[in-house]
Amino acid sequence: MAFAAFQTAEVVPQAPRKRSRIALFLLLPGLLYLVLFFVTPLISLLLTSLQQPAEFGDIGQYEYAFNWQNYVTVMSDYWPHIVRSFGYALAATVFALLFSYPLAYFIGVKARRWPMLQGLMLVLVIAPFFISFLLRTLAWKQLLSDESFIITSLKALSLMAPDAHFTGTPFAVIFGLTYNFIPFMTLPLYTTLERLDLRYLEAGSDLYANPFTVFRKVTIPLSMPGIVAGTLLTFIPAAGDYVNASRDFLGGPDTQMMGNVIEANFLVLLNYPAAAALSIILMAAILVLVGVYVKRSGTEDLL
Amino acid sequence: MSVREFAERGADLELVGIQKRFPGFTAIEELDLTIPAGSFFALLGPSGCGKTTTLRLVAGLEEPTSGRILIGGRDVTGTKAHERPVNTVFQSYALFPHMSVLENVAFGLKRRRIGDALGRAHEALRLVELDHLAQRRPAQLSGGQQQRVALARAIVNRPALLLLDEPLGALDLKLRRQMQLELKTIQEEVGLTFLHVTHDQEEAMTMADTVAVMNKGAIEQMGAPAELYELPRTSFVANFLGQSNLFTGDVAGSTDAAISVDIAGARVTVPAARAQRHTGRVTVGVRPEKVTLLREAPAASSDHNVLGPGRVIDVSFSGVSTQYIVAIPGVGTVTVFAQNTGSGPVVGEGVEVWVSWPVEHGFGLDDVAEPAARFAADADTTSIAAQRREELVAELEED
Structure with a gap:
């Protein structure tokens, strides 16, 4: 804090022209990569989304056009999937946050005195990454299938109706999404909480705030950068996820998300314009939601 | 409440x-x-x-x-x-x-x-x-x-x-x-x-x-x-709260009114009421601004303590006052603050001087000062670094 006064010291401009040329040179590989693998496919996707079926063509043959009706069609055909995608992603984000915050708080704040424990717990958080995402989700499918030990036990204890299922329900999909994205929530939360200056919490309690108020008024606002980063890292991929909701994994016919619809349109129905239009909608919706979220959470100056 | x-x-x-x-x-x-x-x-x-x-x-x-x-x-x-x-x-x-x-x-x-x-x-x-x-x-x-x-x-x-x-x-x-x-x-x-x-x-x-x-x-x-400030009880207080000149010696005689201590052959008298201990080995002291610098040996007097002769080894001028450090053989160094009022001698380094202070300004401590810590030079870079390190360690411990 005492050094904050020095941080505004002016930066001395050093030979700007020469430096900018070197900077440009160093940026070149990155820029080329972006143009080749991001901008080009994006334009191609945009163009595909406006295509129309080729005259006298086979299934899967399209020609370039300005067929914006594609967007109207997919919106009216797939609006439940769009709503479901964001609903599931939101639920998974909230659950992951509720689960990760205490965990990250424990590792980053309470366990500070024991670096060994901190390290061990962080390894445990990251450990699932050592096994493929698909394998882990398949394992959950096995563990939670109708014949599995867990489900038969729950049924035997009358905690589940005898004819109920777990896999194929929205709950199973949200469970899978939450499980798969928890490390992406925990790690950013941990990095901000690990740097949390406990003297602010002491100052809060010195100023008559009870522990809950200190948490609400001091801890949460100070960990906002981690919360924003974690929720974005969870929400964005969860909204576009097509593995958990897939019939082959934890989902069922009624739990299809946008990712599944895009996959089906691209690979099964060969309706490329519809798939491309859905992809663009997904991307735009996420951009708008994230923009509003970052603006509303007021963390521009904290990020 | x-x-x-x-x-x-x-x-x-x-x-x-x-x-x-x-x-x-x-x-x-x-x-x-x-x-x-x-x-x-x-x-x-x-x-x-x-x-x-x-x-x-x-x-x-x-x-x-x-x-x-x-x-x-x-x-x-x-x-x-x-x-x-x-x-x-x-x-x-x-x-x-x-x-x-x-x-x-x-x-x-x-x-x-x-x-x-x-x-x-x-x-x-x-x-x-x-x-x-x-x-x-x-x-x-x-x-x-x-x-x-x-x-x-x-x-x-x-x-x-x-x-x-x-x-x-x-x-x-x-x-x-x-x-x-x-x-x-x-x-x-x-x-x-x-x-x-x-x-x-x-x-x-x-x-x-x-x-x-x-x-x-x-x-x-x-x-x-x-x-x-006027009556520190321990050598820590005497040195932490302002500066002090401390002398350690054996009590050579005491009356109801005062004790006198043998400091390298010289007698230093301290009022009994201002001394914590009246027998054995004691540390007595006086604040540097109470000490006067004299160019000539003063006449023996019962209401002043005199030490000397010694030589001025350092003079530093700080505007309001001048600090003299006098080395007296057998006694050690004595710090003297002299107000720059124009009165009193202005001496340079190497001059032979006596130091004197009124008996009623002396004090006797409860503990015996560690001689090494008395005038440890704390201005050189190694000791500043050591001190800084100690402070940091202490801070860490406090946290």
């Missing part, structure tokens, strides 16, 4: 048999302390002496290993920090970085649901002359400004007991004087009890009614600043 309302007046603070242990070391051995309501009490000591721990115990940020804490007669040992009618000005200021200056100052008032929190916060900011920066974030303020905000944030709550943890450290001299005065005024106006923790002896002496000098987890001596 409820924390929901402003304190009408300051409250007594009473620490009874406080002991605080941390894993590996004891911060406070045994502390009994009573601070009467409405007083300005300074806890003075070097880093790592346990003074900040004492403050944190009173604030409720640490729990004592044993002992009781009473504020205004009520036992608060078991209550949490937010339930105590106490506010702290932290050394690190601990201003909430995500709130504006105004929100920071209003924080305590809002928690206590006191009406017109923002109005009162503005008032407190006006007091520290920072109302024009009310909407800024703490990070946009200078160190001194942050400190004043921290002060406003604490005093706006009118606590029965205000704890100050080296709150004026980052201020420049002028602002520091201004804030000292301001604090004093607030304290007198409202009659709050102030507990001020500092390592700056000048600050402690100018502001506090009562100063307690703390060393190694215990209070060495406590009293009014003038009393402590």
